[in-house]
Amino acid sequence: MAPGPNSLMWFRKGLRIHDNPALEHAAKGCGCLYPVFVIDPHYMKPDPVTFSPGSTRAGLNRIRFLLESLVDLDANLKKLGSRLLVLKGEPSEWDIKRLCFEYETEPYYQALDCKVKNYASLAGIEVFSPVSHTLFNPADIIQKNGGRPPLSYQSFLKLAGKPSWASFPLVTKLNPLSAIGHVGNCEISEVPTVQELGYEDTREDELTVFRGGESEALRRLRDSIKGKEWVANFEKPKGDPSAFLKPATTVLSPYLKFGCLSSRYFYQCIQDVQKNVERHTSPPVSLLGQLLWRDFFYTVGFGTPNFEQMRGNRICKQVPWNDDDDELLAAWRDARTGFPWIDAIMVQLRKWGWTHHLARHSVACFLTRGDLFVHWEKGRDVFERLLIDHDWAINNGNWLWLSCSSFFYQYNRIYSPISFGKKYDPDGEYIRHFLPVLKDMPKEYIYEPWTAPLSIQTKAKCIVGKDYPKPVVSHDSASKECKRKLAEAYELNKKLNGVVSNEDLQGLR
Numbered sequence: 001m002a003p004g005p006n007s008l009m010w011f012r013k014g015l016r017i018h019d020n021p022a023l024e025h026a027a028k029g030c031g032c033l034y035p036v037f038v039i040d041p042h043y044m045k046p047d048p049v050t051f052s053p054g055s056t057r058a059g060l061n062r063i064r065f066l067l068e069s070l071v072d073l074d075a076n077l078k079k080l081g082s083r084l085l086v087l088k089g090e091p092s093e094w095d096i097k098r099l100c101f102e103y104e105t106e107p108y109y110q111a112l113d114c115k116v117k118n119y120a121s122l123a124g125i126e127v128f129s130p131v132s133h134t135l136f137n138p139a140d141i142i143q144k145n146g147g148r149p150p151l152s153y154q155s156f157l158k159l160a161g162k163p164s165w166a167s168f169p170l171v172t173k174l175n176p177l178s179a180i181g182h183v184g185n186c187e188i189s190e191v192p193t194v195q196e197l198g199y200e201d202t203r204e205d206e207l208t209v210f211r212g213g214e215s216e217a218l219r220r221l222r223d224s225i226k227g228k229e230w231v232a233n234f235e236k237p238k239g240d241p242s243a244f245l246k247p248a249t250t251v252l253s254p255y256l257k258f259g260c261l262s263s264r265y266f267y268q269c270i271q272d273v274q275k276n277v278e279r280h281t282s283p284p285v286s287l288l289g290q291l292l293w294r295d296f297f298y299t300v301g302f303g304t305p306n307f308e309q310m311r312g313n314r315i316c317k318q319v320p321w322n323d324d325d326d327e328l329l330a331a332w333r334d335a336r337t338g339f340p341w342i343d344a345i346m347v348q349l350r351k352w353g354w355t356h357h358l359a360r361h362s363v364a365c366f367l368t369r370g371d372l373f374v375h376w377e378k379g380r381d382v383f384e385r386l387l388i389d390h391d392w393a394i395n396n397g398n399w400l401w402l403s404c405s406s407f408f409y410q411y412n413r414i415y416s417p418i419s420f421g422k423k424y425d426p427d428g429e430y431i432r433h434f435l436p437v438l439k440d441m442p443k444e445y446i447y448e449p450w451t452a453p454l455s456i457q458t459k460a461k462c463i464v465g466k467d468y469p470k471p472v473v474s475h476d477s478a479s480k481e482c483k484r485k486l487a488e489a490y491e492l493n494k495k496l497n498g499v500v501s502n503e504d505l506q507g508l509r
């Protein structure tokens with residue numbers, strides 16, 4: 001039989017060989033198969049928030065995680081008789097007739113893919129771009145809802161129904177892959193190191209404890225679901241945000257972000273567990289429900305123009321946030337607020353690139369509507385750089401939520417930076433771990449060290465104002481002021497039906 005067309009499998013996310021419909025299609029009956037990853041400078045462009053010289057949009061932890069995932073993908077492709085081609089240059093001599101890549105909803109990829117598809121069509125190249133990063137196709141849900149994304153989880157569930165893999169069934173097993181053809185003059189490299197990408201490596205103990213890659217994702221998944229009772233009883237937001245030695249949730253988010261783990265396969269594994277237990281929790285709180293939250297934010301993000309900003313975003317309340325208070329923003333970002341619970345979370349975020357969901361709630365609320373009244377877009381940028389699981393739709397969606405700008409409007413419910421963490425961790429073990437300067441502070445004062453008598457501070461070798469900062473605000477008065485400003489902003493949004501101008505907001509400042 002004559003060999004089929006040469007195929008190019010373009011990996012972007014979807015860094016896996018399990019349940020990868022684009023890879024399966026690329027491999028089917030092809031002549032040569034070129035599995036390619038292009039290092040895209042877009043994700044390494046300078047960050048608008050100044051962190052340090054040479055800072056970038058994606059922090060070291062996430063880039064390292066990505067490179068580890070690529071090394072693992074290369075190893076998995078080698079087991080199938082192929083390899084990953086990390087590209088710099090023009091693969092124009094490859095005579096590609098079929099181009100396969102996973103469908104993406106982020107605005108950056110939407111624009112890129114439009115150009116790529118136009119080019120492919122002119123060059124007579126078949127394009128196959130299946131939806132496999134999410135459980136559902138966001139476009140289908142938006143269409144079912146008359147062209148607008150559903151804005152509540154419950155309405156999303158109603159429209160979504162149960163995912164059926166009828167159009168693209170889960171890919172169970174791949175046969176050995178076709179050989180790679182001539183690469184011509186194209187420069188093929190191994191997966192680069194972080195230093196080769198211009199990042200300064202840091203001490204190992206300053207870096208994330210989570211390793212990238214499909215193999216690690218599947219190991220973590222097996223570990224998470226082997227506790228059938230744990231899966232059956234999973235209930236969020238219950239769970240201890242301060243548990244760091246054994247986190248209370250799966251920590252599969254970075255693997256889902258890069259597609260080292262298929263969300264569809266994850267969903268199926270949870271369903272299998274649920275079938276075999278008498279009782280289990282349900283969405284929105286169950287583990288399955290968490291995956292549906294992910295799809296919910298993907299759908300809203302895909303169908304909402306200017307989703308990533310306040311201006312021009314029709315689902316976002318217009319609020320006169322402080323967007324020029326760089327001092328407060330820097331104190332929050334650099335773990336110098338003087339509230340140990342908040343600062344410990346920010347240290348964990350910087351070092352590990354991951355924190356528990358309720359820890360994210362605490363710091364996002366504190367920065368925005370809880371205490372500092374800093375614009376949520378500024379906090380979103382910091383998360384974007386530091387999180388290894390940073391995901392455009394989910395990060396923006398949750399910042400909109402936590403700042404009471406969209407989805408959730410009970411601005412009177414504020415997380416206390418003092419008593420919230422204490423509920424879970426009265427001895428302050430989490431704080432002692434991530435803020436060793438406070439390790440000898442007696443537990444009575446660990447959440448409010450500024451209230452400790454000087455003799456106690458001296459004994460604990462931590463003088464507040466010298467070794468550890470004083471609180472940047474008084475929580476009681478700052479939170480009252482935040483509520484007052486939000487009440488005013490909500491009134492104005494109601495009066496002007498959400499069409500609030502810059503001048504209107506100035507009036508509230």
Ligand code: FAD
Binds near residue numbers: 236250251357394398
């Ligand atoms: P589990 O509880 O084990 O849940 C399993 C999976 O469900 C997660 O891996 C994730 O893919 C999905 N999921 C869980 N909670 C949510 C949620 N609230 N919204 C959407 N999907 C969810 N998550 C990201 O993946 N990327 C982000 O950039 C991100 N930014 C956030 C910013 C803020 C301000 C907040 C409050 C939350 C953010 N989250 C983000 C959501 C959530 O905190 C993480 O998904 C979760 O903590 C990851 O841990 P896990 O994998 O152990 O979650």
